[in-house]
Amino acid sequence: MSTTPLRLVPVTADNLDAACAISVRPDQQHLVSPVVKSLAEAYVHPDVAWPRLIVDGDEPVGFVMAFLDIAWNPAVDPADIRSGIWRLNISAAHQAKGYGRFAVRAVTDELRRRGTEHAYVTYDTGPGSPEPFYAGLGFRPTGELSGDQVVASAPLT
Template identity: 70%
Template sequence: MIDSTPRLVPVTPENVDALCALRTHPHQEHLVSPVVKSLAEAYAHGATAWPRAVVDGDEVVGFVMAFLDIVWNPAVDPEGRRSGLWRLTISADHQGKGYGRFAVRGVLDELRRRGTTKAYVTFHPGEGTPEPFYLGLGFRLTDELSGDQRVAVLDLDDGDLDRDLDLD
């Protein structure tokens, strides 16, 4: 799929315009916030956001952002903290090439490095949902909703994780 060596890099003055210009397929636009909103949220949430550009060669092909150690539902469990995948946008021109899997793997590797044992993701249900993508990576649905989004979890201690992601 990917013939070169993609990498995740911090957001910088040099790549922010390319990130803000990223567009998904028109039928996916209702499923993910624009990158500019994600960058504003990353700024507002400071240490709990981990935004990265997905770069291949000199080209920005996507954006991924993790959430780190946030209180998930303070009304139910004020001490319950979670980390996971907050946003993923791969340019319409680069979808289906493995960049999404690469970006998710990068987030999971970072979460593991930080000692996280479970990764969470939320997504909108309905037509064009990324649910099959996340379930195909090994995430499993929970009974929870986050607003109108479904919640899925992945056990990072699972020895089969690298095989399931089919990246090695």
Template identity: 65%
Template sequence: MSSPRLEKITTDNVLAACAIAVRPDQEGLVAPVARSLAEAYVQPDVAWPRLIVDGDSPVGFLMAFFDIRWRDDDPTDVRSGLWRLNIAAGQQGRGYGRFAVDALAAEVRRRGGSRLFTTWVPGDHGPERFYRRLGFRLTGETSGDQVAGELEL
């Protein structure tokens, strides 16, 4: 890993972003990038999609959300966090996921936030160990079949 960076998704890199594919055993745990970009397209005020690039090589994709109301019954429960993280199968274990979460945490702080949320599908091939190593703690909440985690910034 040289010096990775996050790039805005543009007409110049959208196909490279869509080509990011996780390992086959992870495919049921995270949506493909193309689906994430479709969701970002219809929710541009919420979604923050970015390509993770190292040098000239795309190595992953992340999509974040900022300042959304989490629960309808509590207008003060406003959250920012990681919506999707896809690291290319051949690039996993090289620090790109950690870089992406750290870069997103810096963006959340820049916007005045103090907590970073995410959800994940629990299971043997899931990312729970990764998120726990980064300091996320389980909140006790669920979202569909996913558990929620929170990182104090």
């Protein structure tokens, strides 16, 4: 990491190409969708998507997208409103340098600022799973599944 503070910045016309160029390692590509898909999802879900480029100095090193205030399962419990990490992509060349931890902490700080009490994330299990990464940041499985992914949460209070 550089001595310049890390920051999250909105994805704009000026940095769109840099955001789309963020790519995880080949062995991780089955675990996380590419940034371009995230941006398409953000476009069609503008009320709940919070996409941000992770920048170190002037260099884009990753992408994170939060989801904000989604009714998790409205047919079962319409009051179960959740926010959390929707997508996290750290460029293959920049992994294991603390950028992912920074991004998750920055998102959870934003959620806390918005009054959220728990952050959520979903992930695949198996070889290469980000489960240990999220567990190290305080996320614990809830016992739920979202499709075939584990749902985990971390308290923000």
